[in-house]
Amino acid sequence: MNRYLGIVGIIAMVFLMNSFENHPFKNSPEENQDNTKLSLGAKTALVPAPVWVIGSYDKNGKPNVMTSAWVGICCSKPPCVMTSIRKATYTFGNIMERKAFSVNIPSEQFAKETAYFGSVSGRDVDKFKVSGLNPVKCDLVDAPYIKEFPIVVECKLVQTLELGSHTMFIGEIMDVKVDKAMLGEKELPDIEKVKPFVFTPGSSNFFGIGEYLGSVSPLTKEVEKK
Amino acid sequence: MNRYLGIVGIIAMVFLMNSFENHPFKNSPEENQDNTKLSLGAKTALVPAPVWVIGSYDKNGKPNVMTSAWVGICCSKPPCVMTSIRKATYTFGNIMERKAFSVNIPSEQFAKETAYFGSVSGRDVDKFKVSGLNPVKCDLVDAPYIKEFPIVVECKLVQTLELGSHTMFIGEIMDVKVDKAMLGEKELPDIEKVKPFVFTPGSSNFFGIGEYLGSVSPLTKEVEKK
Numbered sequence A, B: 001m002n003r004y005l006g007i008v009g010i011i012a013m014v015f016l017m018n019s020f021e022n023h024p025f026k027n028s029p030e031e032n033q034d035n036t037k038l039s040l041g042a043k044t045a046l047v048p049a050p051v052w053v054i055g056s057y058d059k060n061g062k063p064n065v066m067t068s069a070w071v072g073i074c075c076s077k078p079p080c081v082m083t084s085i086r087k088a089t090y091t092f093g094n095i096m097e098r099k100a101f102s103v104n105i106p107s108e109q110f111a112k113e114t115a116y117f118g119s120v121s122g123r124d125v126d127k128f129k130v131s132g133l134n135p136v137k138c139d140l141v142d143a144p145y146i147k148e149f150p151i152v153v154e155c156k157l158v159q160t161l162e163l164g165s166h167t168m169f170i171g172e173i174m175d176v177k178v179d180k181a182m183l184g185e186k187e188l189p190d191i192e193k194v195k196p197f198v199f200t201p202g203s204s205n206f207f208g209i210g211e212y213l214g215s216v217s218p219l220t221k222e223v224e225k226k
Helices: A002-019 A090-098 A108-116 A125-131 A216-225 B001-019 B089-097 B108-117 B128-129 B216-225
Strands: A037-041 A053-057 A062-069 A071-075 A081-085 A100-105 A135-137 A144-146 A151-162 A167-181 A196-201 A204-213 B035-041 B052-057 B063-068 B071-075 B080-086 B100-105 B133-138 B144-146 B153-163 B166-177 B197-200 B207-216
Touching: A037 B128, A037 B153, A053 A071, A053 A090, A053 A144, A062 A081, A062 A090, A062 A108, A062 A125, A062 A144, A062 B207, A071 B080, A071 B166, A081 A090, A081 A151, A081 B071, A090 A100, A090 B035, A100 A144, A100 A167, A100 B100, A108 A125, A108 A204, A108 B216, A125 B216, A144 A151, A151 B153, A167 B071, A196 B207, A204 B080, A204 B108, A204 B197, A204 B216, A216 B128, A216 B207, B052 B080, B052 B089, B063 B080, B063 B089, B063 B108, B063 B144, B071 B133, B080 B089, B080 B100, B080 B153, B089 B100, B089 B153, B100 B144, B100 B166, B108 B128, B108 B207, B144 B153
Parallel strands: none
Antiparallel strands: A037 B166, A053 A062, A053 A100, A071 A081, A071 B071, A081 A167, A100 A151, A135 A144, A151 A167, A167 B035, A196 A204, A204 B207, B052 B063, B052 B100, B071 B080, B080 B166, B100 B153, B133 B144, B153 B166, B197 B207
């Protein structure tokens, strides 16, 4: 009987030990590495995402802006970008109507305006009036850009694609305009002057840009030398 | 004759003055603001872009990885991402064959491997062997992910779209896996632990993530209170 209880006790101990995820007996060397991964399931928890403000005119010519992080560059020749937008937004109807939009890249100083542009609808408010920022008509497409933002991009709608909750708008870049004070080498925008920021999907926070880590070509050589 | 030379001289002076873009007579007060913009033309000079490493198997089961900055989240339901890839790449054929890919988000410590993965072809080298990183078979799709990277995403190919130099692959996110040590609140990746980085198209530099600037909801209220 004592022996039976002993065996039951040992089995119970083993069960208890296994219930502690990180107890010292269970972990293999591999599991002790930082790379033990947890499955989060099917979600858009990829960090970081860019933050772009999409500019458009409504059918009466009222300028509107909407913040989107479901964005990206998607082709080099012709240069194209994509932004995915829900049908319920005011911007959706505007882009469908005008076949054009602008991409406006904010600097850190416009973090609060950028948050605001993504949180209210142009149906209910005039976002330019409330924020005090100024719309400027694009030179080449039928959309407004934000005068105060350091980088603005004029886009002609070339394709739309239904994906589910969101419709993807693909715009061909007709022109990129950059504040002269924000330019660096080779007449390209200098990220350290522009001070753009990024978004964390899920937690909805903004983070600035940090330190220079290196350039692709010399970094590549470090691996090839190994 | 003297009078004639004088007129020619004045015309020449006006021409010369106009050829200096920022001479003091020409600028209106508006042009003296920081928002005076220079047109760069039609190019992909938008900063910053995310940096993702795309994982795929070739027809013989050899794992390959390729760095792409032409990427983005593009739908919430179903959760989808896009990456645009040139037909000439090894990855292009792999994804067409296997109808799957992984997205691997590097941390700063893998900047050089990430640069390398974007600079050589899997046709010529085994990028895993050279870099010393390890492929792991995805649980739900026919693609490998990088064991050492903090965030990996399993994607099923759902659409392809021809855009010109690049073909867009749209992948439905089947699972996101995150190193346990990189998780923050609400079981979401903590960007300050993950330490991802961004890319500057045109100048091909990597920059880290900087300071927390705020959360969307309280930032929005700052504008609404004004």
